[in-house]
Amino acid sequence: MAATARMGALWLLGQVLAEGRLLSELTGSAQHLKLDPAERARAQRLALETLRGLEKADRVLKPYLRKMPPLAVRNVLRLATVELCQGGDAHGVVNDAVDYVRRGKRTGAYGGMVNAVLRKVAVEGAAKWAELRVPHLPKWLRQPLAEAWGGDAVAAMEAVHFAGAPLDLTVKQDAASWAERLGGEALPSGSVRLTAPGQVSALPGFDSGDWWVQDAAAAMPVRGLGDVLGRAVLDMCAAPGGKTLQLAAGGAQVTALDISEGRLARVHENLTRTGLEAEVVAADALEYDGGPFDAIVLDAPCSATGTIRRHPDLPLVQRGEAIGGLIELQAAMIDRALALLKPGGRLIYCTCSLLPDEGECQVDEALVRHDGLRVLPEAFDLPGVAPEWRSAEGGLRLRPDYWAARGGMDGFYMACLTR
Template structure:
């Protein structure tokens, strides 16, 4: 079990790189790291920085290796190299790395090698690191993105991915005041952005539920519905609940639906913390027969390729094989969502994907399948929305390279649909 943040980060790296697990799946199990909340947050940060810099770290270390060591040892070298090349204290980084390797029965023999390699990295690594290119996305993802958006745009996205993501908050009221209080920036679309937040649960306003964590891009879809007070709204794939909270804060009568009881536990926790209310239902969305509703929000299961700046483990774990099945599921969910609307009701469709097949193409296909269905082009005439974010079909296409100088945003596609 982990006793330090670095040991915790190595455990997380092992789960991702050896077990093929996403960091988002480890939220509960991270308690087993036996670290206090602040150190757990540091372990998470170190793991994320290492995953973002994995390609660079491997290139820095490779010239010092005669043969490739086991994965557990490589991960120690990777973590230490990223720290050293980003200005970490050489004495502490190297000593803890060597001690960690020597404690393991299967890795103890590599202690001397790790010490020798990292001493060289401490001296020569930072200069090499600065010369290396920004890490590329894997080919299975980079190729279709280049076809959709062009090579220069993909390179700009990769630069934002490598820089990492600030923390965005959606606040219940007076975003400007909260930006000042938390030492953050008020974004043009109304979110509050923090660049060095530290432990989130220790920030003012967390325990009272004055705000919740939600990327600025993810906060825009619900705003496309406009005034929701008094409306019945189904959040069709609700977990972890950011859009449910937005709807409830706006005065809607919300039903939060999700197939995963475990993921809905986060929704219950967030509702309780913020003092907001919603009916929470565990069920398969395709079999759900409630309503009819004034509006349905369908944040459909997708490849999540728009969230890589916050989840650098995603392209390392996924290989693209599941995208075809996700596209079929999205279409089925969209079709079913239309049956749950009142006459004249609105369907808000969105995905945190950079792939047009999961966004623009889904809407094009839905319009062809359903007579009278149309996109509401003015839905996203919102403060802070730039003209070039608008898609040709009347929706909104967001990309990580937008607001690059501010820290970027998640990739998202969204469109508001109605009949007639």
């Protein structure tokens, strides 16, 4: 039987929900690559929609299940329920689900049950779906976010998470022209946003390297350096390379550093596609001894809690246990970056986290540890930056619910430091 997008989506769901693997680890795997590019993109979209709607799907299904079926069967029901409740063709969705279950050695006996349940969902599910609340973040994350930003803000973030994310591009030049050509919107910050992009590699400008995929929030930290032409800049945790490409496109002499040779393969691919140049180095940032540099961008390893609108699998796989170790690593990386920076140089510290301990608190503590260190709030006097994004210590705090009417943005923290 030929692989289909629904089969691919079910494999992805199984890997996330049974094996605890992140989708970002799976999309280049041999199993995923069995599908042609268009079906692969559809499989990923179906899996993302199901993960976003998991709480709703389970609540729709619950009245029809006398006892909980095995996870593999439950995932078939979840995927089909999300499709049905969002207007999918009942005949095709139900038939594919039943056929898939009946073909499995361990799931074949559940074919009749799946058929009966989904036929009820096809009739009644959409109305129930519409009445259910927006899915909540898990308690391990929702509670600290509510303490930091308030319950209303968290609810607004959850609404943006559930809606999903548009596709943002950073272009080499003339964002307005590319927005018009691609049928998108030129955002105030300079990114191009597409709401229904389809297959990314088929879009005009991909093969010619005129742009790269990068969330609008993730594109802002580098802009805080201003003109980088001819300057020696270290991208300290470079993979997958969006900030390296920004720096190289601005004419910087870029060193792209990352501890993972596997992840640096993406940096090499992106540099080749865009025709940009950087020195790519695989090394531990805490042991790296290059420089000194005119500027450093440190997008530090973090909980990635700001990226859930694009990665709904993240809170299902992680439980917050590693955050303490990440906070220690971030502090050590700030200290190392300052040692590699020329006097008067600029360090952009940023994380794609919604937790103040990984952002504002890190900068407050760095200011205590390092005499003469100061924050440059004016570095982010940039187009599109709203006053409410400014944080007390002089950085920027971005949240998913900002620009909600436009599709939101990743949660991000950034600050420009110098001494």
